[in-house]
Amino acid sequence: MTKDQxxxxxxxxxxxxxxxxxxxxxxxxxGGITLAAGLIFxxxxxxxxxxxxxxxxxSEWALMxxxxxxxxxxxxxxHLLIKRSTSQPGASSSVNKATGSAWSAVGFTIFTMFLALMxxxxxxxxxxxxxxxxxxxxxxxxxxxxxxxxxxxxxxIRIVAxxxxxxxxxxxxxxxTSYLMLAYAAALLLLxxxxxxxxxxxxxxDTI
Numbered sequence: 001m002t003k004d005q006x007x008x009x010x011x012x013x014x015x016x017x018x019x020x021x022x023x024x025x026x027x028x029x030x031g032g033i034t035l036a037a038g039l040i041f042x043x044x045x046x047x048x049x050x051x052x053x054x055x056x057x058x059s060e061w062a063l064m065x066x067x068x069x070x071x072x073x074x075x076x077x078x079h080l081l082i083k084r085s086t087s088q089p090g091a092s093s094s095v096n097k098a099t100g101s102a103w104s105a106v107g108f109t110i111f112t113m114f115l116a117l118m119x120x121x122x123x124x125x126x127x128x129x130x131x132x133x134x135x136x137x138x139x140x141x142x143x144x145x146x147x148x149x150x151x152x153x154x155x156x157i158r159i160v161a162x163x164x165x166x167x168x169x170x171x172x173x174x175x176x177t178s179y180l181m182l183a184y185a186a187a188l189l190l191l192x193x194x195x196x197x198x199x200x201x202x203x204x205x206d207t208i
Contacts, residue, residue, distance in 0.1 A: 026093040028152055030100060031199025032081045036074060038193025044070035045134075045185035053178060063127075067114075078107075088203065095151045102147040106140045113137075131175045134184040138168035141191060160195045167191060 047066045050056045085100075113136055121129045142164030149158040167187040174180045 026095050027202050028099060028148060028154075028157075028199050029085045029088055029096050029203055030081070030103060031196040031201075031203060032084075033078055033103065033196065034192045035196030035200055036077045036081065038188045038191070038196060040070050040074045040077070042185040042188040042193065045181045045188065049178075049181040049185075052181070071111075071114075098151055099144075099148045102144045106144045109140060110137055131180060134171040134180065134187070135168050135175070138164050138171060138184075138187060138191070142168065145191075145195070156198075157195070160191055164191045 044066050047056075048063060051058060051062050051066065056062070085096075113133070117129055117133060121127050142161050145157055145161035145164055148154075149161050164187075167190075171180065171184060171187070174183050
């Protein structure tokens with residue numbers, strides 16, 4: 001390696017060390033967003049199950065309304081929570097910028113997957129394609145929680161990340177059963193709403 005390459009590696013290591021040290025001091029923000037996601041989409045999952053099981057006697061368009069309506073509600077709440085978090089202490093830290101970017105990427109990916117699966121279901125006339133959605137979403141949650149764990153150094157977030165990956169596999173095993181959406185709702189409460197609530201409780205009220 002040349003001198004410049006060696007210096008570049010050293011700079012990268014120093015940057016990552018600074019991020020890790022900062023992550024142990026700055027509280028993670030955005031817990032309200034994952035709390036809202038877990039509660040809103042967990043409720044939508046229960047609604048999905050009630051509709052597909054025939055417990056709720058509603059129109060065939062009810063499933064679409066269930067998820068689209070939930071998405072709109074979450075979008076509004078998410079926008080308000082993001083505006084709130086940008087004014088909080090620690091919002092400009094590298095840790096919160098990086099984790100915020102990771103969750104933002106996850107959100108856009110989920111929205112894109114929803115549109116893509118909807119297109120696939122339309123052209124194939126097979127709504128069962130959406131059974132893969134819980135698997136993909138929980139795997140993405142696992143990736144975002146992994147980033148948060150790496151940057152914050154919090155062991156419990158690492159456990160949440162591993163739990164998300166494990167839950168994604170579990171959703172695959174339940175894909176052909178009537179319990180899929182109920183299990184997905186439980187996973188969202190445990191792996192999104194609960195961690196979000198914990199992070200929300202740890203957020204600073206005015207100063208760090």
